[in-house]
Amino acid sequence: MNIKWDKILLGGDPLLVGSQIAIVLTTVGIIAAITYFKKWKWLWNEWLTTVDHKKIGIMYILSAVLMFFRGGVDGLMMKAQTAVPENTFLDAQHYNEVFTTHGVIMILFMAMPMLMGIINLAMPLQIGARDVAFPQLNALSFWLFFSGAMLFNLSFVVGGSPDAGWTSYFPLAGKEFSPGIGNNYYMVALQIAGIGTLASGINFIVTILKMRTKGMTLMKMPMFTWTVLVTSLIIIIAFPIFTVALLLGMMDRLYGTHFFTVEAGGLDMLWANLFWLWGHPEVYIVVLPAFGIYSDIISTFAKKRLYGYTSMVWAVVLISVLSMLVWVHHFFTMGVGPAVNSVFSITTMLIAVPTGIKMFNWLFTMRKGRIEFTTPMLWSLAFIPTFLIGGVTGVMLAMAAADFQYHNTLFLVAHFHYTLIPGVVYAVFAALYYYWPKMFGYKLSEKIGKWHFWLFNIGFNVTFFPMFFLGLNGAVRRAYTYSAESGFSTLFLISAIGSIILAAGFAALVYNIYWSFRYAERNVGNDPWGNGRTLEWSIGSPAPHYNFATLPEVKTIDAFWYMKKEKKGLGLRKSDLKPIHMPSKSWIPVYMGAAFFVFGFMLVFEWHILSIFGGLAVLAGLVFRSFDYNSGYYVPVEEIIETEKWRGEIK
Amino acid sequence: MKRKRLIGSAIAISLLLLLSGCETNLVVFQPMGPQAQKIADLINWSLIWIGLIVIVVISMFVYFVWKYRAGANSKYEPEEHGNKWIEITWTTIPIIIVILLIVPTVRTLYDLEEIPEGYEDQEPLVIHVTSADWKWIFSYPEENIETVNYVNIPVKRPVIFKLTSAGTMQSFWIPSLSGQIYTMAKMEVELPIVADYEGSYFGKNTNFNGEGYQGMEFEVLVQSSNDFDEWVQEVKEKAPKLTEEDYTEILKPSHLGRLTFSNTHLDWIDHADHHADEYLYPDLYYEHGYPGQIFYDEDNDENAVEETGGDHNHEH
Numbered sequence: 011m012n013i014k015w016d017k018i019l020l021g022g023d024p025l026l027v028g029s030q031i032a033i034v035l036t037t038v039g040i041i042a043a044i045t046y047f048k049k050w051k052w053l054w055n056e057w058l059t060t061v062d063h064k065k066i067g068i069m070y071i072l073s074a075v076l077m078f079f080r081g082g083v084d085g086l087m088m089k090a091q092t093a094v095p096e097n098t099f100l101d102a103q104h105y106n107e108v109f110t111t112h113g114v115i116m117i118l119f120m121a122m123p124m125l126m127g128i129i130n131l132a133m134p135l136q137i138g139a140r141d142v143a144f145p146q147l148n149a150l151s152f153w154l155f156f157s158g159a160m161l162f163n164l165s166f167v168v169g170g171s172p173d174a175g176w177t178s179y180f181p182l183a184g185k186e187f188s189p190g191i192g193n194n195y196y197m198v199a200l201q202i203a204g205i206g207t208l209a210s211g212i213n214f215i216v217t218i219l220k221m222r223t224k225g226m227t228l229m230k231m232p233m234f235t236w237t238v239l240v241t242s243l244i245i246i247i248a249f250p251i252f253t254v255a256l257l258l259g260m261m262d263r264l265y266g267t268h269f270f271t272v273e274a275g276g277l278d279m280l281w282a283n284l285f286w287l288w289g290h291p292e293v294y295i296v297v298l299p300a301f302g303i304y305s306d307i308i309s310t311f312a313k314k315r316l317y318g319y320t321s322m323v324w325a326v327v328l329i330s331v332l333s334m335l336v337w338v339h340h341f342f343t344m345g346v347g348p349a350v351n352s353v354f355s356i357t358t359m360l361i362a363v364p365t366g367i368k369m370f371n372w373l374f375t376m377r378k379g380r381i382e383f384t385t386p387m388l389w390s391l392a393f394i395p396t397f398l399i400g401g402v403t404g405v406m407l408a409m410a411a412a413d414f415q416y417h418n419t420l421f422l423v424a425h426f427h428y429t430l431i432p433g434v435v436y437a438v439f440a441a442l443y444y445y446w447p448k449m450f451g452y453k454l455s456e457k458i459g460k461w462h463f464w465l466f467n468i469g470f471n472v473t474f475f476p477m478f479f480l481g482l483n484g485a486v487r488r489a490y491t492y493s494a495e496s497g498f499s500t501l502f503l504i505s506a507i508g509s510i511i512l513a514a515g516f517a518a519l520v521y522n523i524y525w526s527f528r529y530a531e532r533n534v535g536n537d538p539w540g541n542g543r544t545l546e547w548s549i550g551s552p553a554p555h556y557n558f559a560t561l562p563e564v565k566t567i568d569a570f571w572y573m574k575k576e577k578k579g580l581g582l583r584k585s586d587l588k589p590i591h592m593p594s595k596s597w598i599p600v601y602m603g604a605a606f607f608v609f610g611f612m613l614v615f616e617w618h619i620l621s622i623f624g625g626l627a628v629l630a631g632l633v634f635r636s637f638d639y640n641s642g643y644y645v646p647v648e649e650i651i652e653t654e655k656w657r658g659e660i661k
Numbered sequence: 662m663k664r665k666r667l668i669g670s671a672i673a674i675s676l677l678l679l680l681s682g683c684e685t686n687l688v689v690f691q692p693m694g695p696q697a698q699k700i701a702d703l704i705n706w707s708l709i710w711i712g713l714i715v716i717v718v719i720s721m722f723v724y725f726v727w728k729y730r731a732g733a734n735s736k737y738e739p740e741e742h743g744n745k746w747i748e749i750t751w752t753t754i755p756i757i758i759v760i761l762l763i764v765p766t767v768r769t770l771y772d773l774e775e776i777p778e779g780y781e782d783q784e785p786l787v788i789h790v791t792s793a794d795w796k797w798i799f800s801y802p803e804e805n806i807e808t809v810n811y812v813n814i815p816v817k818r819p820v821i822f823k824l825t826s827a828g829t830m831q832s833f834w835i836p837s838l839s840g841q842i843y844t845m846a847k848m849e850v851e852l853p854i855v856a857d858y859e860g861s862y863f864g865k866n867t868n869f870n871g872e873g874y875q876g877m878e879f880e881v882l883v884q885s886s887n888d889f890d891e892w893v894q895e896v897k898e899k900a901p902k903l904t905e906e907d908y909t910e911i912l913k914p915s916h917l918g919r920l921t922f923s924n925t926h927l928d929w930i931d932h933a934d935h936h937a938d939e940y941l942y943p944d945l946y947y948e949h950g951y952p953g954q955i956f957y958d959e960d961n962d963e964n965a966v967e968e969t970g971g972d973h974n975h976e977h
Contacts, residue, residue, distance in 0.1 A: 170950020266956030318743035345850030348770035378738040411769035414840020418867035482687040488869040
């Protein structure tokens with residue numbers, strides 16, 4: 011096995027040593043604080059072993075905010091490096107690691123868990139359910155994501171980061187050209203997190219199909235729930251492809267097979283095909299729930315029913331079908347010939363049609379409405395023009411012949427940031443402001459929220475708009491520097507300044523979380539925005555752990571809006587209350603996360619014998635689970651009455 | 662509210678700037694040959710329609726947000742469901758625009774495969790391009806000369822690049838003359854181009870391929886046909902011969918300056934051939950961090966770098 015102890019920890023670079031010290035100090039600090047405040051038991055009982063979808067959602071969001079910080083720092087380092095020509099802040103190898111981890115973390119460990127968190131939090135409430143269909147599996151999904159994310163982050167200081175880009179194209183990512191273990195982290199950590207995502211997809215589909223409350227037909231579901239259903243379908247179709255690709259890639263790297271190598275007839279383009287067969291739908295996996303969030307928020311704050319609900323649903327379904335048929339547009343330049351390129355050009359451009367339908371429906375939802383400019387609404391409004399830029403440049407890129415001039419340039423980089431940041435990050439922010447009271451019982455400050463909004467928005471545009479022009483002038487992505495003669499300097503500098511404003515926006519969010527935790531007004535009531543349309547606003551804030559004291563009956567779309575209007579179905583009668591059956595907490599999910607982490611770590615370091623023990627630890631968890639006969643517990647009526655006291659006296 | 666409008670107009674102005682790209686000196690909008698010209702025309706055509714979409718949508722956006730803000734007391738219809746005809750309209754118009762963009766795209770795609778009009782009757786100059794970490798190797802089989810990191814071509818004569826790679830995947834891009842195309846080991850792709858004007862243009866790799874990616878550039882010098890012939894003659898007379906040993910050395914990961922030889926490596930290896938020998942040097946790619954195991958293929962031993970002893974655990 012030959013363990014080289016001296017090479018496990020990276021050394022030498024002051025940035026790395028600084029990070030190592032920071033990581034150790036933070037860890038020690040956290041452990042000391044928990045011990046000092048005697049919070050271990052609370053942490054274990056309330057959070058680590060919880061199966062409550064809302065708490066799992068909060069843990070997802072918390073981890074995602076941390077990952078946003080890490081990915082954001084990567085982004086700032088890249089911007090600092092390219093701010094001036096021939097900068098030496100980072101060397102090529104370091105820069106390559108930074109853009110690789112930036113991409114992977116932002117997509118898979120920031121955007122995905124952020125949305126998973128919001129889905130977990132809001133979707134069961136929207137359909138009037140008391141939890142997801144498989145609560146323990148849900149916890150497992152979270153812990154596998156967390157385990158994968160931590161393993162991936164470890165690479166920065168232990169063993170070396172992946173450095174072949176977030177797309178990890180072979181043969182570059184294979185052992186022939188990347189013999190260090192950095193890219194093993196990619197293959198293993200993403201696999202672990204991916205298993206969790208796949209389980210979430212199944213869980214959400216079953217939840218939506220089987221656990222809707224009485225009367226809620228599919229066409230009466232809130233738009234967000236619809237997008238979650240379609241997204242989950244894409245997940246279970248697309249993620250297995252990635253699972254296979256990662257497995258083959260891992261075999262190549264760990265055991266010397268030749269699926270994607272130059273040697274022995276490996277096919278590097280097979281990786282590219284498999285990767286994008288998953289990778290393109292993945293983009294829609296993160297964008298579709300965001301579309302759902304916008305639909306709900308725009309309808310709420312325009313105080314108007316969503317325009318063209320049915321066509322919105324069909325548009326989402328159509329986007330999901332088309333998303334599976336466009337992957338070749340990521341390598342039009344492969345030289346596969348005009349016929350194939352034409353087909354994929356057409357399918358790609360067709361996506362503009364359902365997306366356009368959604369765009370116009372949002373606009374017409376606002377028409378003849380009463381628009382209130384709350385922070386969640388501001389994010390939703392800003393989304394429209396910025397995402398439009400992302401969309402139309404996407405059409406430009408979809409024109410295969412023109413793509414030959416855009417491909418791999420900063421034009422492409424600007425395009426996908428213009429889709430993913432307004433299309434996902436803005437939605438996530440909107441949802442955080444929107445649902446914060448439902449999570450914690452108080453709103454985030456609207457005033458600081460506006461600072462957050464303006465700084466982030468201006469910073470985003472200043473950072474990424476210049477990149478369109480840089481790309482058209484021949485600046486390529488992933489280059490760690492450029493010469494002064496290239497004429498790129500001014501735009502790169504503007505872009506770097508923009509990134510500082512962007513970072514200030516993020517800082518405002520963090521400050522807002524702190525400020526609101528300390529000072530925001532409590533007791534915001536069940537419907538803190540006053541305009542709630544869907545069922546989640548009919549229950550207390552924060553939502554009680556059993557969600558609904560009695561399961562509501564739904565007669566229309568926007569059920570809560572009409573309940574308020576008709577003053578029907580809102581009250582609670584003592585005679586209707588029954589003990590509520592809820593799932594028990596479990597230590598198995600968090601154990602599985604830990605076991606997978608150890609297993610993954612051994613695999614990454616190619617310690618094959620130790621990895622067998624890691625695998626056995628994972629198996630042990632499965633065996634324990636098979637002998638777990640706990641069938642949950644009942645919440646007594648007295649506790650329900652106590653919790654629902656905010657409604658006034660219950661007769 | 663004013664700020665919202667400001668944003669709207671700022672975006673509209675920026676888009677106009679984008680639209681006026683054709684007036685600027687951005688390299689993509691300054692085509693120097695018919696292939697790049699066709700792509701630039703296509704891009705300009707797309708910009709017209711995209712500009713139109715952006716202006717329409719942003720105007721609607723600004724108007725609705727302004728008119729229907731709370732407190733404006735404009736018409737309020739909270740129960741409005743939708744309207745079949747309006748929805749059909751905004752489905753149809755994008756479909757028409759997509760068709761307007763697709764047709765010239767497909768035509769251009771087919772055009773780019775061919776030698777441009779007006780040049781078909783000339784004998785094309787064939788140049789084999791081999792990309793390696795991190796240099797470009799140009800072989801002129803007819804002239805029997807080879808260059809590294811620069812390529813000279815005659816003006817107004819069709820050139821067919823036949824591209825392959827000795828290792829990682831790269832993308833070959835001369836934005837002034839044509840769009841890019843990938844180079845892949847054991848495969849060959851073709852790129853026909855013509856340069857209309859003499860001059861020096863930059864070419865580069867756009868597909869990330871490891872530590873030395875950034876410097877992987879080359880110069881394209883377009884010469885009059887007399888100058889070109891003279892240059893070929895001079896290379897044949899003065900440049901050294903390329904030996905297999907030199908070539909093996911060239912393929913190792915490195916940045917090289919310009920090199921010129923009076924023969925080509927095609928004499929003994931064509932990397933585009935599916936059964937071509939590999940020249941792989943995994944040992945030379947160890948960066949900082951924990952070294953992983955390297956696997957050598959048995960058939961490939963002749964090319965594998967001599968064992969350095971070291972602490973890597975090789976497997977044979």
